Amino acid sequence: MTTTEIAVKMIFDRWNASLKNCNDLLNSLSDETLQKEIAPGKNRGIYLLGHLVAVHDDMLILLDMGEKMYPELYEPFLKAADKATDQLPTVAALRDCWNKQCEVLKQKFDSLQPTDWFQKHTAVSAEDFANEPHRNKLNIIITRTTHLQYHLGQMQLLK
């Protein structure tokens, strides 16, 4: 293995392990528990779950891998704060979105070769990318992994 291949493997190992941690946690929490706030006056579990699906959906765009699966989640879970609307999908529906999305992302990610991950993502111009080669697809995986862990630490408080 080259150092590049090793680096890509490590980053995906961390992404996949973080998703597994999140799945294990979600499977241990009831729908009712996910309706609760993680701390008094803070976001509810349902909001964090919807937020993660909305953020991961946007990865498809950034990685040039097609359309969003659930564009309707952008408004309530990314643009708006929690409790801004009472028109949210059910926890059961969001779990379903999450599970299907995890499968689709995995399938799409697995189809790329290590060096493909060093290509530019869609939010950077070719000109800027020439000077900033770190603004690549792999960096999207790195930043979304830390984003996931940030909210995982919060959702863990529902246990």
Place this chain on the structure above:
Amino acid sequence: MTTTEIAVKMIFDRWNASLKNCNDLLNSLSDETLQKEIAPGKNRGIYLLGHLVAVHDDMLILLDMGEKMYPELYEPFLKAADKATDQLPTVAALRDCWNKQCEVLKQKFDSLQPTDWFQKHTAVSAEDFANEPHRNKLNIIITRTTHLQYHLGQMQLLK
């Protein structure tokens, strides 16, 4: 830049940005606020701060970069749960540890070249490392970055 150099840069960018997020948060929280629980019955801010220092201290060992700076923090902040003892250092003392440690880690990390990070860490044998080249120093940075973000998400609840 080679893809290896780009990968190392991205991983350190995320580590450094996470430390900066943590510093900004710590600077915005009073010592009194850090004495509070992040959620009812959960860890206090002071425990999370001490826990991060203790975990980062252990990175010095894993990365073969010398002795721990604060070995006395292992017992209360890693081995023991929060509130197991009332003999903790003050928040002010822990802030000082954190700041000094961040400087030392930065200095030591800056002294390595990109390819040095693909050498084995100290918790893996040379034999195992031959088959598992991802168990390297860079992986320690990746996993501690997600660990930091996990607890950062929790500490943020004190705002």
